Amino acid sequence: MSMTATPTTTVMAPEDRPRWMDLVEKVREAGQYPTRTEAERVTRIVLSALGGHVVGDERVDLARALPEEAARVVASQIPATRRLTAAEFVDSIAPRIEGATPATARWDVSSVLGVLPDLVGDDLVTRILAQLPPGYALLFGRADLSPAP
Secondary structure, eight states: OOEEEOSSOEEEOGGGSOOHHHHHHHHHHHHTOSSHHHHHHHHHHHHHHHHTTOOHHHHHHHHHHSOHHHHHHHHTSOOOSSOOOHHHHHHHHGGGSTTOOHHHHHHHHHHHHTTHHHHHOHHHHHHHHHHSOTTHHHHTTSOOOSOOO
C-alpha cells in the first residue's frame, strides 16, 4: 500500500483505496442482507448520516480512507447543528430506511459502522469516537468503556 504520512493524517493513494463494491459486500455480509442493492442502500443512508456528525480532520481523514463513492456521501453532508446521542442517531436513521423499526435501524447502523474499523483503521475510528457522544462505540462493534454520566 502506498501511504504518505503527515503529522496528523495518513493519506491513501487513490489506487489503494478500497472499492465501493468491496465496502458494500462487507456490509452485505455483516448485515446478512439478501441483495447487494439492499446493502448499498443502507450503506449510503448510514454514511450520509455519519457524515453530518463527524467534523474536522476526522471527517477529512474518513473521506480519504473510504472508497471514492462513499467519500462523496460523507463529505457532501452539512455538519449537524446538534450532537445526537447514539440512540438518537439510530432513531434519526430509522425513518430513512423503508420499513425500519428502531431495532432494525440499529442493526443497519451497526452493519455499516461495524465494518469501518477494518476498512479505515482502528486509530481513525478511535479519533471519530472521541468526538461523538458516549454510546457510539457499540455501533462500531467495540465495547463502550466510557464512564456512565
